[in-house]
Amino acid sequence: MVESNSDEILRDAQSEDVAFLVVGDPFGATTHTDLVLRARELSIPIQAIPNASIMSAIGACGLQLYNFGQTVSMVFFLDNWRPASFYDRIKENRSIGLHTLVLLDIKVKEQSLENMARGRRIYEPPRYMTVGQCAQQMLEIEEEKKEGVYGPKSLAIGAARVGGRTEKFVAGTLQQLCDADGLLGPPLHSLVLLGSRAHELERDYARDFAMDKDVWDRAWSEQYGK
């Protein structure tokens, strides 16, 4: 993990060039900003090279990038831990009509409680949240909070392997997307919740990805483009 190894990464950087490769854009995560701050403290000059990122590549779903509000993250809920800060952020975005990109949890290098307790470095298989799991958790929280930020009939687009050769988009209501994992296929997944200010060009583009075009058209005419 970068967080715990930044000293190691920067150790020889005073005297030689050190390159650090990341997935996506280097400044998509706070972690890397922190690494630069540490380099500055040590007077180590840095140069960052931008890369394609889900933050911009998501435009391939047909929703215009300049109509997105803040990006939120969704983590795997546990029985006694269901962090819902995403809900208020989505509420803010929707209050001004904007789309929301939801980035989904990735669990790698997880240890079981037993292995952790015994100090065994045995890790569980990696887990990647799916669009179906995300849509389900979103609806659970709306059910709890009942502020009407979104609902089972709200339109969204599920995205899988964006930018890859097998990139796939599936559009539908949140209710429909709960069952879209089979259509979407393997990870990584992301989800975009439509903002009410969505434009007709966006509607037409995304409609092509709709699980059921009649459902899409009906939900659109009831709630969007106003």
Add this chain to the structure above:
Amino acid sequence: MVESNSDEILRDAQSEDVAFLVVGDPFGATTHTDLVLRARELSIPIQAIPNASIMSAIGACGLQLYNFGQTVSMVFFLDNWRPASFYDRIKENRSIGLHTLVLLDIKVKEQSLENMARGRRIYEPPRYMTVGQCAQQMLEIEEEKKEGVYGPKSLAIGAARVGGRTEKFVAGTLQQLCDADGLLGPPLHSLVLLGSRAHELERDYARDFAMDKDVWDRAWSEQYGK
């Protein structure tokens, strides 16, 4: 221009592979979405390859990408044409504490009125809006509208040639940035207006780019991180 040449671009695409290269991410602009829609009508399969984009590369200024609201565009004002729709968009972003990326106008292949009238294909030299011009126009519109969306003391970051070897950031108040073009150097420029919910990590990172660290600290403590 893509808008007028999409038929030409798609002409032979039924029978052979056609590649279309763009600056930045292909879906950063509505134009390219439109091109895909036309390809679909002709049943031409497409594959888009994502690229680094100012929409994500701007993270190098130290402000976190997930704290950005909608992106706005600023065009060159004319004596009788000062489109200010950006103002309401920024107002929305600021109402929920978010940063705003402002993309600056580029004028290429412009004709003088005389050359246009005479049908002469003679073009003016390209013009690229600078951070100074943008900050000036923003303050003019606030002066007109007086809704207090931002002001001369609001903090912002000017960005030049983002992602290039000579990338440069200059941070300061909008008033200061009116005179930052010399520091920033040649185009392309962009500007980011800070949201009130800016985090201390963002403050520290961007402070390094400040024209005057005392001014930066004072403006911050008065208006931000609350």
